[in-house]
Amino acid sequence: MxxxxxxxxxxxxxxxxxxxxxxxxxxxxxxxxxxxxxxxxxxxxxxxxxxxxxxxxxxxxxxxxxxxxxxxxxxxxxxxxxxxxxxxxxxxxxxxxxxxxxxxxxxxxxxxxxxxxxxxxxxxxxxxxxxxxxxxxxxxxxxxxxxxxxxxxxxxxxxxxxxxxxxxxxxxxxxxxxxxxxxxxxxxxxxxxxxxTAEQWRTIMPKKREKGYVFVYMPGKHTLKCAADLARRKGLTIIFCAYDISLRKFKQNIGDIRLSLGPDEFLSLLDGADYVVTGSFHATAFSLILQKRFFVEVPPKVGSRITDLLDSFDLRDRIFNGAGALEDREIDWSKVEQRMNxxxxxxxxxxxxxxxxxxxx
CATH class of the missing domain: 3.40.50 (Rossmann fold)
Structure with missing residues (x-):
């Protein structure tokens, strides 16, 4: 045994x-x-x-x-x-x-x-x-x-x-x-x-249905504005995986809000996105694993875990702070994959x- x-x-x-x-x-x-x-x-x-x-x-x-x-x-x-x-x-x-x-x-x-x-x-x-x-x-x-x-x-x-x-x-x-x-x-x-690996993660994902969207999760101060601007420029919709909705700041309730996703559904939606815009460590991690174009707003008090992760892959340029539009720079995925392996x-x-x-x- x-x-x-x-x-x-x-x-x-x-x-x-x-x-x-x-x-x-x-x-x-x-x-x-x-x-x-x-x-x-x-x-x-x-x-x-x-x-x-x-x-x-x-x-x-x-x-x-x-x-x-x-x-x-x-x-x-x-x-x-x-x-x-x-x-x-x-x-x-x-x-x-x-x-x-x-x-x-x-x-x-x-x-x-x-x-x-x-x-x-x-x-x-x-x-x-x-x-x-x-x-x-x-x-x-x-x-x-x-x-x-x-x-x-x-x-x-x-x-x-x-x-x-x-x-x-x-x-x-x-x-x-x-x-x-x-x-x-x-x-x-x-x-x-x-x-x-990405292949192993995809074995637990439900089949994808939506197409043409920016996936937003755990937004920071500037995330929603920047994600909306990116979606507008690229002709995409927004799917917002939220933990709740705001009853006071209605402008924060952007896009197609999903409140009830399971972990496998969350992963499938992230994998199907054209872009991921987030303030989350794990959304950043899965963007790297699944090779998704992503931008991350680093939380001010607990951001070291994200910056340390990005440093491991020489990708600090994926960080944004709300100053200007998100720049869609190419990521050398072969280099990322080699480092990850x-x-x-x-x-x-x-x-x-x-x-x-x-x-x-």
Whole structure:
């Protein structure tokens, strides 16, 4: 019977990147010859952000009721994707995790922003502190998602990072932060979505129907205006994959708004686009994998993960800031693919070696 490896990440978040990277890491582990399950752990700080009805304010409550049918359909499509494509463990709450430590040979935390205290509320579970044997605590492409650690949090991070076995992170900035915090070296590897090829990703996509559009996702301050201008100049429509609609700023509700996409539908629409205009790390990553012409507006506070990614492919010229029209410069896709294949093999080698060291001691 194959050795069982557990991963822990934000698998219940209704966020496209979070679930697709979760799927990709599990597939990569399985392709290395191991059994893999995602720990069905519910971090309350994460899950509360995905309640179908929002009680934060009267306006939020009314808005969530109006959009409830869309959000409900989206939840069902996420649930369907998980059931079809991801192997999930039994449910564990915080006090049951010690039992999980006996059920698997090694544990991997990551990818995504599992070490972002703002998202997790400082949940040390994502440092695998429930696993007694430190050698069994691995990270793969873990991310802080923030530029710097507040001084009052240094102790928390130092203690938990020192308790890890093998360390690998997604960004150069994360490796530098770890070096500064505790003096340890962390390998820099690709986000799990890069461990699957374009052909492998297309096997889970539904058939494409729409044509001639700009795909917009997670817009920044200037994204919608620039995307609208690009679509007008190119004679294209806009498909806007949105998390909600604005009841106050109606000009933000541009194009054909899709509120209920599942992860596979999101991927299919991105793949069918003439252009992708986004402020998202994972939309940028999939644009590279699927060789889509893209432009990215880097978020001001969490943008290092995007700039580090673009630096890996020498593509900082895809960044825009709202000054002038988007310039449709050609991308040397053969160069991108060659670089991606090289980094993919390096990353898979790192993953394989870290698991082997944990399994064989």
């Amino acid at each position: 194959a050795v069982k490896i557990a991963t822990i990440t934000f698998h219940m978040a209704r966020n496209y990147g979070a679930l697709l990277q979760c799927f990709a890491l599990q597939k990569a582990i399985q392709n290395l010859g191991y059994r893999s399950e995602v720990l069905d752990y519910d971090c309350k700080q994460i899950s509360k952000g995905y309640n179908l009805v929002n009680f934060d304010s009267k306006l939020s409550f009314i808005k969530s009721l109006l959009l409830f049918p869309f959000f409900y359909r989206k939840k069902k499509r996420y649930d369907r994707f998980i059931k079809r494509y991801i192997s999930v463990s039994q449910r564990y709450d915080y006090h049951e995790l010690a039992r999980a430590a006996r059920d698997y040979v090694a544990f991997i935390t990551g990818s995504d922003q599992v070490w972002n205290y703002k998202l997790t509320g400082g949940d040390s579970t994502y440092f695998l502190d429930f696993v007694p044997d430190h050698r069994k605590r691995l990270s793969y492409a873990a991310s802080f998602g923030i530029k710097e650690i507040p001084e009052e949090r240094n102790g928390f991070y130092q203690k938990n990072l020192e308790g890890m076995g093998h360390l690998s992170v997604r960004e150069k900035t994360a490796a530098a932060m770890i070096k500064q915090l505790c003096g340890r070296r962390a390998e820099v590897v690709l986000d799990p979505v890069f461990l699957q 090289h980094l993919r093999q390096q990353s898979l080698t790192s993953l394989r070696r870290s698991i082997e060291a944990a399994v064989h001691g």
